[in-house]
Amino acid sequence: MRSAALAPHIFTNLTRGWIIFCLALLSGCANRAPLVVAPEVIEASPSARGLTHWQAEGKAGVTFLNSSITATFSWQRQGNNFDASAAGPLNQGYTTLSGRNGRLTIDNGWIGHHESNQPDILTEAITGVPLPVDLLNAWLSGWPENPLTTIRTLAGEQGVRQFTEQGWQVRVLSEQVQDGYRVPLRLLLTQGRNRILLVIQRWRLTAAS
Secondary structure (H helix, E strand, O other), rough: OOOOOHHHHHHHHHHHHHHHHHHHHHEEEOOOOOOHHHHHHHHHHOOOOOOOOOOOOOOOOOEEOOOEEEEEEEEEOOOOOEEEEEEHHHHHHEEEEEEEEEEEEEEOOEEEEEEOOHHHHHHHHOOOOOOHEEEEHHHOOOOOOOOOOOOOEOOOOOOOOOEEEOEEEEEEEEEEEOOEEEEEEEEEEOOOOOEEEEEEEEEEEEOOO
């Protein structure tokens, strides 16, 4: 296992790899058009909040450290754990990510293999940005991880709702119905000048392993 502390002379390549990884936190197959349904159908459908076994696939647009990249992503939630993969155009920077019992493992051809039981500290060591990837299990459902987090309801072009956790503002811009549940269609994560826009193109329930 390598340390999360990285030598300065390779920081630039690691940063590039991590930006694509952050896209990759969210990778996969993504050329399917999202299911379009009437607003009243969306409103009447049950929320995905509280579901613990599902898979989401789509596209991500990431702005980190004044660089912007697009990628595809796949995220599979398994209870409190997860597996993810991602890649930029032409499969650049293919990255796998897994969380087990609060421990984050990252594998990437550029940045190598890294592990930590403090995911935000690991991401900050690599990129300078403390991205709490373990919270994506909840955020990709469109809800905060902490049930006591304040949720603000939005209207019109502002979106559906927003909340803030660990310094990140999470805004559900629009919703859709997939596999019988109401899930985000577009999700915006922001922290200062850092920005991640996620478009979920496919979402489905999975069986507990």
